[in-house]
Amino acid sequence: MTKGYIVLETGDVFQGEWIGAEREAEGEVVFYTGMTGYQEILTDPSSAGHIVAFSYPIIGNYGIHPLYKKGEGIAAAAVLVSDLCDEPSHYGSIHSLEEELIRKNIPGLKQVDTRALTAVLRKHGSIKGKIVKEKETYAGPWKEIDTVSLIQSYSVSRIAEWGRGKYHLVIVDFGQKNFLLQYLAAKGYRVTVVPFHTSFASIKELKPDGVIIGTGPGNPSDLPFLLPTIKKIAEHYPVLGIGLGHQLIALVYGCKTEKMLLGHRGENYAVKNTETGKVLITSQNHGFTVMKDSIDSETFKVQFFNVNDGTPEGLLHQYLPVQTVQFHIYSEETAQVLDSYLQKVEAVRGIGYVHA
Template sequence: MTKGYLVLETGETFEGDWIGAEREISGEVVFNTSMTGYQEMLTDPSYTGQLLTFCYPIVGNYGMNKDDVESKHIAVSAVITSDICEEPSHYQSTSSFSEELKQANIPGLQNVDTRSLVNAIRKHQTVKGKLVKEASQSTHRWEYKNSLDLVKHAAVTSIESYGDGTFHVVLVDFGFKKSILDALLQENCKVTIVPYHTSFEDIQAMDPDGVLISNGPGDPMELLAFLPTVKAITKTYPTLGICLGHQLIALAYGGKTKKMPFGHRGSNHPVKDVSTGKVHMTSQNHGYVVLEESIDPQQFQITFRNVNDRTLEGIRHWMLPVQSVQFHPEAHPGPSDTEFIFNHFIQQVILSRGGTYVEA
């Protein structure tokens, strides 16, 4: 094996062995605490531009398949792991973890002390890093990646249509996960996916029953140019925002966001429903959060809060059929506790068409 190194901007260096493509690359170093779902994580567009560390000590044991993907290609810039299984055992497996990385030209390191790495990230909070071939290099360039460029890389470039259900939903794509599309199709929807820069007039011409604003990578404050379209959508159609979509809806109505110390990335984040007190386990992947004190209580009610750090996890407009959540109700990987969010969205669509609300 060829030795490689992860050098952090804070000075720490972590040794490992190269996997995938042996090429140097830099980016924000983040970690995910999930025990399973490494394939879904690799292909989650919200990881675009990031170096993903797996906390679980072994990945690759059930291989890679053609079904458990969240986009058409691997989204992460690089991966950092402890142990990798090169001989996976699963009837659906078509290739190994490292083979898939090499085929996609994605670099990574294995045999890294990931526990120490995660401790360093938690200590220093937001950390940039670079995979290098020589640890003795004295200078490293810490590249800044504009959020719009990340979204351009993650989102579709042309309109795509799926399904032939009763309800027509336009999915505004900032880097959507395939499981969101699957959830809408299961709710009897026809889904039209449009690029993030699609104008409100073009969306109107599609005559949707509702609109979903997707997740995606980057800092929502660098996407302010799209807020007028987001606000026009919410004032016209039943709207659901997920993750980045949640943040954009909040910003469109005067809210504010901030960078989190090291984000929420995992499949076991407890979220409390404010109205019922019930706690749901959720899948999350975000590095920014909406500040609750910035939400106008005359316009929005708070629907969910994170149990661990009490950060804002969901809002609903008092008058308009608009709701958004910071977590991922479609999960994958993770629990399906909050999949009812999609049903609530469709019920709002039904009400807007003059139908009757039916509690799921």
């Protein structure tokens, strides 16, 4: 096997064996804690620009399933695993993880001590890294992540439509996940997906009953030019923000965001609903959060918070039909959030809801 190395900007170097495409790759090195879900995290557009290290030691044991992808292709820049399963066992598997990496031209390393790597990441937080073929430490320069370029790679380039139904939703696309479109179509909604930079006037011409500000990669603070449009949308339509959309809506109303030391990347994050007291077990993949102390209680109520670190996971506007969630909506349990938003859409339809 060809040896390869993951070099961190801290100077730490971890050796492994090359898998997938034999080409060097650079990005922010992050760790994922889920025992399953490797296909979902790799295909999630929010993983763009990331070298994903899996802390669980056995990866690839159920192969690649055509229904488990969150987006088209693999968004992650590269993959780091400890023990890679070469012969997956699952009735729906079409090929192995390594075969998928080769098909999608994504590099990676196996036989990496990913738990020791995770310990380094937990100590230092956000770290850039590069997969290289030579053992000598790569000293840079380290490429900065361009949020706009990442989003342009995954947002639709033109308007697209899904499903048919009585109610019409517009999704502002920053790198949308497949489940949301499938769920809304199954619920009988007509969905129009528009590029992330679409103007308010263009959205208004589509005559939506509600607007979803979607999820995607990057730093929300790099997108100030979008905030006036999002504010107009929120003043005219029921709005749901998911992931990056949650953070952008918070910025619109004066909140602040910050980069987290470690981020939330896994399938087992406990999130508590402040209204019902119920705890949801959620899937998450984000490195930025809304700062709790920056939330104006006269504007927003914190509807969800993370049980482990107290970070806000969802907001409810105090007088507009605007709500947000940080976690993924892709399961029956978390879809209840989406259902509550759809009830608002249906309630105001035909009333001529406009907030001036």
